[in-house]
Amino acid sequence: MNIFTWNINGIRARKEALAAWLDSRKPDIVVLEEIKAQVSEIPETIRDFAGYRKFWNGSTFKKGYSGVGLLVRDGSLDEFTCEPPPFDIENRTLVLHAPQFTLIGTYVPRGDGEERYAVKLRYLADLKAFIAELLTEGREVILLGDINVALRDIDVHRSQNKPGAIGLRPEERAAIEAHLGLGLLDIVRELNPDKKDLFTWWPNWKFARERNLGWRIDCIYLTPALARKVSGVSVDLDEKSSDHAPVSVKLSL
Template identity: 35%
Template sequence: MKLKICSFNVNSIRARKDLILRWLQEKEKDIDILCLQEVKVQEELFPYEDFEKLGYKAVVYSQKAYNGVAVLLRVDINRIIRGIGDNYFDQQRRVLSVRSGDLWIINVYAPHGDLRGEDKYYYKLDWYNRFFQFIKSNFSPDEKIVMVGDFNVALEDIDVWDPELLKDSIGTMPEEREVFKKILDWGFTDCFRYLYPDKKQFTWWDYIGGAVWRDEGMRIDYILATKPAVEHLRDVYVDIWTRKRRKPTPSDHSPVIGLFEDII
């Protein structure tokens, strides 16, 4: 059985609903697990019925106007963990974990951060350290885990369109890369880079100045997998169909899709 797992920062489910539904019906009809970030709506106002018509069950962990994550599944689930078990950091709803069979899916929207020394800069680093503790306390690298989302970090210089221009900026600072790599070192593989070690491929482009048309972007959205899950990996790709358009208005991110075989 093939399983398609997708990560997509939609930058508001209300603003992007029509685009996502059209994309699912016209372009990517066989996505089994769709992980959304920045849904920006209260859980009770999420458009559950629209996705149910396409065969998805939606698990949502969100809040009004900011943040929020959702996992839409065409497979059965047997466990859900909302948040990271920390009252302070879970005020911003950023992490949702679900299990189907023996496969864990962890959907993440990491903080954007700010310039070095600002409050949001420290919040991002502190959040990452607390998130790392959550991963260590609740999971094992020997389990089948696929973790996806917008991590707001470009891991390497190849992951930004101009490494010199963007050096030491938000998303490329060494300390940001370090806290992200600590999670990978625990037991995750960057699936895209594993398959395509030398390929430049971005997932986010600024709205300003037509950056997407010049491909001036960053790779900050990832599909990560533990060793037992990587063994089932067949492909990873970025679908820019939803991004390179003016109507319906796109998100500033593109979906990242992982294809796995016999993982459940």
């Protein structure tokens, strides 16, 4: 089973690229972050794309802002449900419950400005409490999405590793560490412990992507029992239509 996360940075702007990507990659599950569209605004080419069940948490909080989607390929899961969780704010989260696992797709707030930074920390705390409850129930968990935190110095290019920068602050890194403290594993880093310049997002500076001046903020965290079933991870560097690259994990279930 191939499971992807991709911050698409506007599904209407990326409709042709997304359709071509779905056709070529054929993910079993993909979480799309920052769709920037209400459900009624999802492009027809995506809404009617064959072979997938589609779930949307559209940008009702603010027009053209946030929003997530989750697509499940026909035949990949026998039974499941998908809906926003109780703690969701600003159309940032979808949760899929299947017999094998619970998958949480998230678009964590960036946190610019002190008010928005407080929102980010509260969201991460609520997300952690939700995961802790699932683990108490004995569920296997996959958390994936645009986390908007570079956890380690190795996860951000040295040119942008500036103290106090949003995405690098001690409090937000500690919040992600608390998620991992529940027992989740950062599977991309686990399988690439010393790999430098392993990035998933690049600023909109001239030639930043070509020079790989990026951050690793799109992540997949999962419980140890699921981690033992992982046969590979990847960052799809060939897909360049968004400022984020798709990230995937392959599970042998």
